[in-house]
Amino acid sequence: MIARLSITTLTLSRGERTLFRDLSLTLAAGEAVALTGANGAGKTTLLRAIAGFVRPEAGAIAFTAADGAELDPAEARGRGLHMLGHLEGLKGARTARDELGFQARWLGGEAIDEAVSVMGLKPLLDLEVRKLSAGQRRRLALARLIAAPRPLWLLDEPLSPLDIRWREAAGEVMRRHLEGGGLILAAVHDPLPIPTRSLDLGAGR
Amino acid sequence: MSAVGVLFRRELALAWGGGGGPLLACGFFACLTTIVPLAAGGDLATLRPVAAGIAWLALALASLLSLERLFERDLEDGALDLLALGPLPLEAVVGIKALAQWLATGLPLALAAPVAALALGQAPELAMLTALAALIGGLGFAFTGALGAALALGAKRGGLLIAIVVLPLFIPPVVFGAGALTRAAEGLSPWPAMALLTAYALFAAVIAPPAGAAAIRGAQG
Numbered sequence: 430m431i432a433r434l435s436i437t438t439l440t441l442s443r444g445e446r447t448l449f450r451d452l453s454l455t456l457a458a459g460e461a462v463a464l465t466g467a468n469g470a471g472k473t474t475l476l477r478a479i480a481g482f483v484r485p486e487a488g489a490i491a492f493t494a495a496d497g498a499e500l501d502p503a504e505a506r507g508r509g510l511h512m513l514g515h516l517e518g519l520k521g522a523r524t525a526r527d528e529l530g531f532q533a534r535w536l537g538g539e540a541i542d543e544a545v546s547v548m549g550l551k552p553l554l555d556l557e558v559r560k561l562s563a564g565q566r567r568r569l570a571l572a573r574l575i576a577a578p579r580p581l582w583l584l585d586e587p588l589s590p591l592d593i594r595w596r597e598a599a600g601e602v603m604r605r606h607l608e609g610g611g612l613i614l615a616a617v618h619d620p621l622p623i624p625t626r627s628l629d630l631g632a633g634r
Numbered sequence: 635m636s637a638v639g640v641l642f643r644r645e646l647a648l649a650w651g652g653g654g655g656p657l658l659a660c661g662f663f664a665c666l667t668t669i670v671p672l673a674a675g676g677d678l679a680t681l682r683p684v685a686a687g688i689a690w691l692a693l694a695l696a697s698l699l700s701l702e703r704l705f706e707r708d709l710e711d712g713a714l715d716l717l718a719l720g721p722l723p724l725e726a727v728v729g730i731k732a733l734a735q736w737l738a739t740g741l742p743l744a745l746a747a748p749v750a751a752l753a754l755g756q757a758p759e760l761a762m763l764t765a766l767a768a769l770i771g772g773l774g775f776a777f778t779g780a781l782g783a784a785l786a787l788g789a790k791r792g793g794l795l796i797a798i799v800v801l802p803l804f805i806p807p808v809v810f811g812a813g814a815l816t817r818a819a820e821g822l823s824p825w826p827a828m829a830l831l832t833a834y835a836l837f838a839a840v841i842a843p844p845a846g847a848a849a850i851r852g853a854q855g
Contacts, residue, residue, distance in 0.1 A: 503723070507721050512716075514715065516711055517711070518708075518711055520707075523648075535641060536716070537721055
């Protein structure tokens with residue numbers, strides 16, 4: 430599975446506007462990179478390009494296995510990548526249990542009980558998602574990363590709605606993920622509670 | 635459980651949950667077929683020759699109802715990204731969603747269709763054939779409808795756009811389906827028309843997944 434993410438001379442545009450040119454980045458197993466930059470600098474677009482939703486103007490995004498073999502991008506994205514954006518993909522009318530169950534199993538995971546206990550979701554499971562607060566919804570969304578183990582995590586402002594206690598808990602989850610050979614690329618404004626390299630996309634517009 | 639089963643069960647739960655879409659489609663279908671005798675006069679001699687045609691028109695319109703939400707709700711809340719990052723290609727996701735749409739909306743409508751046709755004066759012995767034709771036609775409606783829903787993704791007033799994209803594609807199944815029943819009512823064999831109806835439904839089932847997946851990728855970018 431994915432052990433290295435290589436981005437070489439990547440140029441991304443949104444409509445007519447070029448967000449950045451010639452960005453290169455290598456992320457190896459066990460590493461985390463915090464993506465910083467002003468609003469509109471292209472953090473989210475970069476994450477979406479890695480997930481395969483945005484076609485790069487130029488440059489390449491490659492996923493490499495532990496033995497050095499390059500992975501088929503569609504295969505790597507479909508089995509080795511978690512994307513957690515501003516929109517959490519949760520249906521308001523369904524219960525937290527239904528939604529976590531679907532998301533985890535769809536993404537190939539069965540460790541739902543563990544995810545529930547780590548993210549403290551037990552009392553929330555029978556509530557409809559629309560009744561949860563922003564922080565509770567985020568914990569529910571983070572739970573799928575634990576329930577379905579995939580190596581590369583693309584996180585967009587993962588901690589912003591969380592309170593201090595759950596920020597620490599989420600930091601602990603990320604630390605364990607890195608120790609297990611995971612990779613994290615996170616767009617952030619506040620520093621993550623784990624050691625990271627930093628990549629600044631600049632001032633934006 | 636396999637990814638196919640996981641997604642299929644979720645789609646069925648979404649279709650039935652939150653307002654019961656299939657019941658809504660059946661209610662709409664019943665309203666339409668009730669209005670026709672009121673508008674055209676309740677004389678069975680007038681209604682009987684057009685019963686099959688009216689039932690099929692109502693079927694086509696009722697099949698449009700829940701299409702707007704099919705992909706749009708998943709785009710709005712970000713679940714479409716999640717579906718794209720699953721183990722199955724987007725083409726399969728579109729196919730599974732269309733099949734679930736068929737089971738959730740097409741099947742109840744196929745059960746309601748003979749009753750409606752009967753109320754419009756169709757001969758009772760055609761009930762089985764009406765249900766079978768509506769079931770096969772419903773497969774065509776579900777797949778062409780899914781394609782239309784994917785093409786209208788992200789557009790303002792998408793529901794109206796879907797109707798305009800999809801209704802012309804509904805013409806062949808309406809022609810074949812209503813034609814089969816009219817021929818049967820005249821004592822001719824319905825099976826040539828049924829074969830064409832089945833061929834159209836299978837054609838839609840082959841074309842819609844890749845075309846719909848391409849439209850979704852465009853909407854996500």
